[in-house]
Amino acid sequence: MGENKLRGPILLKLFNSSTVRLISFAENDLSGELPSTIGAFLPNLEGLYLGGNEFTGTILTSISNASRLRMLHLGMNHFTGAIPHSLGNLRLLEQFAIWKNDFSEDSLSKELSFIISLTNCKHLRRLWIDENPLNGFLPKSIGNLSSSLESFHAGSCGIKNEIPSSIGNLSNLVELFFENNSLTGLIPTTIKWFLKLQRIDLSDNQILGAIPSEFCNLLNLGELRLGQNMFSGMVPSCLGNVTTLRYVYLNSTNLSSMIPTSFWSLKYILELDMSGNYLTGSLPAEIGNFKALVYLNLSNNQYLGRIPSTIGALQDLQELSLERNKLQGLIPDSMKNMLQLRHLDLSFNNLEGEIPNSLQVLPDLQYFNVSYNRLRGPIPHGGPFANFTNLSFLSNEALCGAPWLQPCASKFEHESRTKRIVMIVLLTSGSVILALVISIFLIRSKLRKKILAPTQNLLPMATFERVSFHELRQITNGFNESNLLGSGSFGSVYKGICENGMVWAIKVFDLQLEGAFKSFDRECEVLSCLRHRNLTRVITACSSLDFKALALEYMPNGSLEKWLHVNHHVLSIRQRLGIMIDVASGLEYLHYGYSTPIAHCDLKPSNILLDEDMVGHICDFGIAKLLGDEESVIQTKTLATFGYIAPEYGLEGLISTSSDVYSFGIILMETFTKRKPKDEMFTEELNLRRWIQECSPDSVIQVIDADLLHPEDKMVQRKIECISSILQLSLSCTTDAPEERTNMKEVLRALQKIKLQFIKDITP
Structure with a gap:
């Protein structure tokens, strides 16, 4: 049957x-x-x-x-x-x-x-x-x-x-x-007797020690998944002898040194993921030997040098992730030969030169990111590039030509040799004169500083553009109420449209409020250092004794709070799950991806903004705390929004990354139940967490947002299972004891797995 x-x-x-x-x-x-x-x-x-x-x-x-x-x-x-x-x-x-x-x-x-x-x-x-x-x-x-x-x-x-x-x-x-x-513990060396083994998956555990060389004895091994463990040491060089390997996942395993030369001889490998390690050296020309490769992820390592031109030989490659390394030089023109490529991420490197126009021929390219490099020149506009937004090109040296950037300057014909010599002489002379002028100006500025009224000054952040109070007033129509986007704890946010058409969110601090000065300084300190696609980006700042403002990346879709409680539109399960993964990714970066752990301290739906693609971005770092290497927990007198703060934060003022996890768990609950933690239905005896806990798992349907479930939907049971697993995760984030809460790395992995399973369940 x-x-x-x-x-x-x-x-x-x-x-x-x-x-x-x-x-x-x-x-x-x-x-x-x-x-x-x-x-x-x-x-x-x-x-x-x-x-x-x-x-x-x-x-x-x-x-x-x-x-x-x-x-x-x-x-x-x-x-x-x-x-x-x-x-x-x-x-x-x-x-x-x-x-x-x-x-x-x-x-x-x-x-x-x-x-x-x-x-x-x-x-x-x-x-x-x-x-x-x-x-x-x-x-x-x-x-x-x-x-x-x-x-x-x-x-x-x-x-x-x-x-x-x-x-x-x-x-x-x-x-x-x-x-x-x-x-935990070590992988037993007795695995050497698994001579018939073809597939092994020990990923996502806490296994220690080196990757045992006994794997090299398994000459029938086709799939090796050891990612997300606590290994140390190097990739065994003898793995290059296991020519049957097709799928190798050694991601997030604390591996160091270089990938051994012998490994690049595995020419029939299909998928390779060594991301999130401490691998060094340069990418060898032998990378072109992986001609059957369809997935390659070497992101979040310490790779130096150029991307070899031989990478263009990977003509079956569909996903290439090299972000967050220290790669230099040009983007190889040979990538135009990778006609199956769908995902290309080269962000957070030191790449130079122009984006090759030849990449326009890639017919299936759906994701492209070269943000945070040193690229210059025109952005290609044909083929797949017609669909990419400014998020693919953030913070480069001098990219131009796209609708959201300044137009590219015209190219003049080469000057004659004589003109070039004259130009060099003029520039040299001009430099000397300019240096003298600047010196005089600096001396006079110091003398005048005591008697002149304070004026707008730019914060000393190299990545910020120059802006004045008068410019901000002009692009916000005099900070007109019609341009008001919203108000926060320390001021108001206005929409500003620049002359070049770019739209900014101008956060003006109310300096009459206690803590506003400190909040401004803290946001500048944090946002100037952090770079992540799920954190709001600061574009510029304006500061004087009587005026302080930040110009932030504008989010046209507003806050998650509005989508949950104000807008008439309904976010689907997949949209809500995607936004929560975005937020979890941003928090994971704050907690683990920067040199010093950072606690946001005021996470709530109104501080989660959505861009034009409904991608979630964490904002408002006004009370964020930088935790020192030996300060996993610090004490503060600053209180965040009740309902979202962890018990130890509200009672004792104790802040840690676990406090953010608690807030995130509450937001997870609110996102899928559409109930605020301060909803009128809750009392001293019954709060949002207890309500969900008492209904899980047998009566979980009673707490799920009714907009997400329709009886005639054939997939309703799958959707209930998906949301139930999300709410179970939220409960593990919101235990009273901080040490019992799931950390953000685990939360992010869990949500990604839930999303993957949900997509499989609902896809015919």
Whole structure:
């Protein structure tokens, strides 16, 4: 009956037959609680397939009575209860798949003891227990599982402690997935016996030590995923001998030094991610050997030198990320040959010269970012460049030609040799005269400073353009109320339209308010140092004793608060999730991406602004705190907005990055419930967090924003599951104890995974 989309509670009589050998209701919309005695009626059952439904109940104990059972597939349901030791009675069991349920481990020792019982199943080939809240550690006798075991999936189970060395006894393993757990310690060297292993995923754990060279013995290995761990040292040079490698993910693993030369000989590799490490050196010309490569991410490292022209040989490459390195020189013209390229990020480097016009021929380029480099000259306007906004080109030396930049100067014909000589002489003479004039001016300025009234001065920030009070007054129509965008704690924000058509958000500080001077200085200090696509960018500043203002990047779609509570438009689940990922990305940068951790201290929906593409940007750093290397927690007398501040902040004035995590968790709740933390429905006994906690997970539909769910929507259940997982994450962000809160790195990864799963669920 597979894929018939049957609905409603299943008829129990269908299971009440002693002659049935195979039952399959996989991938239907069946629901209801299956009887806990189901196995007693099926003594001859050999295969039971119930995956992909909405079944509930505790049926595993009973199923262990079906002694002839070979195939058991219960994945993607809502079964609960402990995994019983009686499963060891299924001596003929070959496949045991219970992934994505709510099974648990009730052992007091927290050892996953049911695995020990499965050692009696000598024919077991497939063991899939991932995405169940097991929250225990692997038994040391794990190596006594069937020598026939080929596939072992135990990702996202809350598994803790080390991987036992006895796992090396499972010498017939073809795939081993332990991703997204809390594994610690070292990878056991006994992995060298996995001679048939083709796929291994240990990513997103806390595994220590060096990447063991024993991986080099696995000459059938095609997929190696070790990212987001706590490794140290270098990439083993012998990995270049594993010519079967196709997918290598060593991202965010604290690797240092250079990628060994031998690694570049893996010419059949398809995906390579070594981002977020401390890799140094230059990109070698041999990078062009990866001719089958479709995904390459070397961002957030310490690479120097030029991008080799041989990179143009990667004609199948679809995504290239080299941002946040120290790359220099020109963007290679040879990139025009990468006709499959969809994503190109070269931002936050030291690249020079012009953007090659030849890149206009790339037909599928959808994302392009060269912000924060030293590029000059005209921005290409044909092909995919017609769709890129100013966000792709921020903060370069002298780019021009786009609608939001000044027009490019005309190119004159080359002067004659004589004219050039004359020009050099004139320039040299002019420089001397100019230096004298400046010296005289500086001396006179110092003498006049004591008697002249203070005038507008530019803050000493090299990246700011020059602006005066009179210019700001002119472009805001005299700070007219019709240009008012909103008001904050320390002043008002006005819309200003410059002569070149650029639109600014002018934040004028009310200097009569206590703390306004300090707030201005703090925003300047923070915003002048930070560069991230999800933080508002300061364009210029104007400062005098009686006037202080910042000109910020204008966000045409206003604040998240307006979209949630004022606008009549409804943000979709995907839009809300995208905005929250944007905010999480910005916070992760504040907490981990800058030399000094920064706590925003006043995160709330009105401080999250949306640009023309609905990308979220964190703003208002007026009370942000820079935490020293030895100051993970500091004390302040400045209070933020009640309802969003963490308990330790409100009661004791204690600030840390965990305080931001708490605020973010509250915003997550508000975004998907459309309830403010100070909503009139809440009392001293019931707050926003407690309301969600009491309704989760069984009655979570009661708290979800009604605009997001429509009964006739075929995907309504998938949407409920998605939002439920988001709200569960928000609860882990808002625990009373700061040390128990999830950090922003983990929050960002969790949201990205939720989004990926949601897209898969709703895509036909």
